[in-house]
Amino acid sequence: ERAPASIRGPKAARLLRLLIDVRPPYGVRELAQAAGLTAGYVSRLLDTMDRQALARRGRRGVVEDVDIPALLQAWAQQYDVFKTNAAAAFLAPQGAAAALERLGSAEVETLVTGSFAAVRLAPVAAPAMLVAYSRDVEATVDALGLLPADAGANVALLSAFDDVVWDRATSEAGIGYAAPSQVAVDCLTGNGRMPSEGEALVTWMTRNENDWRAASLDGSQGAPR
Numbered sequence: 569e570r571a572p573a574s575i576r577g578p579k580a581a582r583l584l585r586l587l588i589d590v591r592p593p594y595g596v597r598e599l600a601q602a603a604g605l606t607a608g609y610v611s612r613l614l615d616t617m618d619r620q621a622l623a624r625r626g627r628r629g630v631v632e633d634v635d636i637p638a639l640l641q642a643w644a645q646q647y648d649v650f651k652t653n654a655a656a657a658f659l660a661p662q663g664a665a666a667a668l669e670r671l672g673s674a675e676v677e678t679l680v681t682g683s684f685a686a687v688r689l690a691p692v693a694a695p696a697m698l699v700a701y702s703r704d705v706e707a708t709v710d711a712l713g714l715l716p717a718d719a720g721a722n723v724a725l726l727s728a729f730d731d732v733v734w735d736r737a738t739s740e741a742g743i744g745y746a747a748p749s750q751v752a753v754d755c756l757t758g759n760g761r762m763p764s765e766g767e768a769l770v771t772w773m774t775r776n777e778n779d780w781r782a783a784s785l786d787g788s789q790g791a792p793r
Contacts, residue, residue: 575616576646578730579605583613584643585732587623588749590782592631599631602785637770640752649682649699649754649762652729656705657721658714664698664722667712672742674711677703679737681746681754682724686765688740689748689780690772693761699724699754701733701746736782748773748780 574580582603596614600607614631617623622642624633649655660667668684682699686692702708702725714723728734736747746754748769755766773780 574646575613575642578732579609580613581643581647581730582732583610584639585735585747585749586785587617587631587634588636588639589736589747589780590785591777592634593626594785595628595630598785636774640749640756640770643753644756644766647753648757649726650724650758653701653733654727654729656725657717658709658723658725659717659721660698660712660714660723664696667698667714667723668743670712671700674708676708676711677744678708678725679734679744679746681726681733681751682758683755683762683765685745685751686755686762686769688745689776690765690768692765692768695765696760697722697724699726699758701726701728 575584582605583599586599586603596607596611599605599614600610603610611629614623614625614629617639618625620638620642622635622639623631626632664684668680671678671680679701680698681701682697683695684698687695700708700723705725705727708714708725712723714725733746733750735750738745738747745751752766752769752773755762755769757763758766
């Protein structure tokens with residue numbers, strides 16, 4: 569008998585993102601196909617979540633309900649935004665907000681997460697650090713005029729642990745933003761005010777599912793409204 573699957577690593581993240589981003593019901597094979605995983609792995613991970621009351625399965629193993637806050641907290645226990653992803657710290661001489669604005673016209677592929685992404689939906693306080701995924705960190709540094717920083721950094725660029733972070737992103741004023749589920753887990757595992765911003769975002773997510781959660785797996789790769 570194989571050991572239970574763990575909520576850790578890229579494969580688990582792909583399934584977690586689907587469970588959070590898309591309303592149930594859906595079956596094992598549907599989830600496996602959408603996430604690019606094997607049905608056996610998906611079934612074992614769902615069994616783990618069912619035992620922990622994170623996702624409830626009904627007849628024939630169909631997922632009928634997902635506890636979004638609990639699932640995000642469980643994921644956060646196995647993930648760290650600045651360790652799971654390769655992170656590099658920089659200083660934006662004119663400030664983090666100015667660096668964010670420059671992203672709108674910069675010809676680099678980035679995706680904002682962390683505080684600046686969270687406060688768009690659940691304002692807590694003015695963000696102090698810009699955190700963004702980048703396909704090409706060196707090019708992003710040049711485009712934004714960033715300086716290396718061991719201390720006093722106000723920008724963190726991440727090389728994603730998996731392409732799942734780019735799924736269901738949105739764009740505003742030419743700036744790409746990670747999906748709420750990714751922003752939430754990134755904030756919950758961040759530093760400073762990020763965990764409290766993550767908690768505020770999770771509260772917003774549970775109260776406003778129609779604003780961000782896809783109705784079915786058929787539209788799960790599209791941007792939320």
